Amino acid sequence: MSTPTRAVVVGGGLAGVTSALELADAGLKVTLLEGRPRLGGLAFSFKRGDLTVDNGQHVYLRCCTAYRWFLDRIDGAALAPLQDRLDVPVLDVAHPAGPRLGRLRRTALPVPLHLVGSLARYPHLSPAERACVGRAALALRKLDPADPALDGLDFATWLARYGQSDRTVEALWDLVGIATLNATADQSSLGLAAMVFKTGLLSEPGAADIGWAKVPLGDLHHTLARKALDAAGVDVRLRSRVTALSRGTGTGWRVDTEDDRLTAGTVVLAVPQREAHGLLPHGALADPDKLLDIGTAPILNVHVVYDRKVLRRPFFAALGTPVQWVFDRTDASGLTDGGQYLALSQSAAQDDIDEPVPVLRAKYLPELERLLPAARGAKVRDFFVTRERTATFAPTPGVGRLRPGPRTDAPGLYLAGAWTATGWPATMESAVRSGVGAAHAALAALGRHRENPLQEAA
Template identity: 50%
Template sequence: MKVVVVGGGLAGITAAVALAQGDADVTLLEAKPRLGGATMSFTRDDLVIDTGQHVFLRCCTAYRGLLDRLGMGAHAPLQPRFDVTVVSPQRRARLKRGRVPAPLHMLPALLRYPFLSYPERTRLSRAALGFRGLKLADPATDEQRLGDWLAARGQDERTRRTLWDLFFISTLNVPGDDGSLALAGKVAQTGLLGDADAADIGVPALSLGELHGAAAERLLGKLGATVRLNTKVAAIEAKGPNEFAVQIGRTAEGEDILSADAVVLAVPHEAAARLIPPGALPAETVDGWAGLGAAPIVNVHVIYDRKVMDVPFAAAVDSPVQWVFDRTRISGMHARGDDGQYLAISLSAADEYVDVPAAALREQFVPALAELFPAAREATVTEFFVTRERRATFRQVPGTARLRPQAATDLPGLTLAGSWTDTGWPDTMEGAVRSGLSAVIALREQADNEDAVSELTNEQVNTVDSVREVRS
């Protein structure tokens, strides 16, 4: 069966690999010059720069499964135990899980958390118990604003800013109070209150370009799939059930038309709305995707002439800095003869920063780092630059669950993938991989002959089944 996958991000990579492993004739089309989508790398002055500072948790089983299939699992190690250094201009703390069963595994660390008063710490259990009892599949849950729900459970402004924001701003990419309660509840139930080791953090030891894009291109080549980069799709025409014409933008030879028995449309929701053929979904459904919007992430890159941070990453409170990562080794900085340290600040929900000039960001964030890390006060900044992801995620606010489509469409042979689709997860790498698997499952369910689409491994099928269980 000939399948065209449109979009080479994590969702498209996942779908293409699963289909190729099932002996489908797969062609993966990507408009950019490399695979990886929002998780790719580029070079700047002999440094390897990731488009964003992406981490994952042990509970991200679908993403970890993809890394294993790409042969990259060993290059994305997990902490033996959840362990985060939290810094402020006045002090530092450490959130580290204990060696006790869930849900008590985080209790000792929270009871010692110095950024909250004792009464504030004692009230944390009200929110934790509330999260455990949430019905995530109830549409009313998604209609609630996270900040209002937390405040009703005794979580004051200080508690929300210095604790809950550490987890929810980076995963929902909107100001902490503004997030969808259903998506925040998914983070809390699965990562913070699930298995004791669910929130252990994984940080890639290679650049994202190597970890995802280059590895996927190698594997797909071995599986016999075709990967076409710098290839923008202009239109998708449905000629009949399981019969599609995929039009590539003009080339030197004119228009290029690919015939396919099935198409996986794995692009952002704005592009999907333009490309999806008539009859695939009701027009009002497709028009509704515009309501998902977009939220930016800004990354501030600071290179010093010496080491200033003594941990691989840290979260910040009482500071404009949110999370900061040591990128020295991954970037290849020392290989170019530079003995300093390269730090990258990741700013989620970055509407206030996305249009600020780099010079103004330097004036704000270099002093902010010096407040958090005393060694930076004596160090010299040798390089400073900013990268901006203006449409990093959809805007994960109340009311978006009803706008996120499932993988299957009304046209047999056409499915949707992307972290913006109805995965039950926030717009994350895990959500993207799950969406790719769901798209392949939907193709299999649509096909008259299931063997013609893909025979997924048991591990892959179980992962997709767990997506469905979110709604049960």
């Protein structure tokens, strides 16, 4: 088969898998190279004794049409269902009158009325603060997240301009924003924050309904993804780290791994920004060092296995405590002996990411006992942490001008990854969107027409 119809995708995360599937479905001969022994990138599973553990708790929303398409494409949608309607329990353990439970729920009413009832009863804000939230939400609806001017501003300054108190930011805007942006409002680009809140909360009534995997992430992002790639004819090579990328003869590319050399007319680099910078040939980007200016942000996950059930909800968010979000992972992990496995998802975790496990244990176990009275008499069978020090790109003001699109200045070479210019923060949605974008940019250059599945999904 001639070089122009061969493609190499470097990276087996969601972006790379998506690119490979789209290119193969268009008739190209595709090889996917992944240095790890698995697919899935930073959304994966591993074994710990008899448990199957996700490296971190990943969720998506109904508005994440690209990731939903991806789940359908790998035949995994039934394994990661969505809520019928948004319902987030929020527990404040620092309330002066004692722990108070509130809920962020939607109705079937049109936007923005779908959240009015829930906000009116939200006990973690005063009536005056709730009224201010409504005014800010109406102003937010008028913003254009794609406006370059918004990229240079921080979200906290904008919120203060619309009368949002520190408590309102903590109990509402950061409650959502830290989990989706991996940054506090003062460290978040207004453009990205506007995108998250407009799309998730102010576009359609059901846009923010939450979905998450009921099975280990590896079942989706590795096992089912590999099955789909194999069925599409993609040559998947794990433990195959790319060491160099260079122009070959004619219009082709040479892709060197530690033990092989491949040639292709199309190459998609679907790797983190620093790795992409190291592989990009001279002249591929006008200013490749911009990739090095895209910062990263950590996520810490705290895993606790109790000898009994201490939480009767699938998840909740917390206020007045270092704990952010708590998920019940008992069934997904394979724990069947009557105990319960909880995962704490701690975003924007710069203060904790390098703390030793004993320090984290001393910090978080008492907090869980404050939040969950049933935990006070329970035995902790296991306590461990997973750390992703570069979990996402940092959504700081100005990051938008640093994020490149899928096309480079080198014909046949494309970029994919959640860090590229998708308009979304670093989420599974952004990764899939980037993979589709890179594949369709490549197909357009080859003169091959293929319907964009994201347009169909929307």
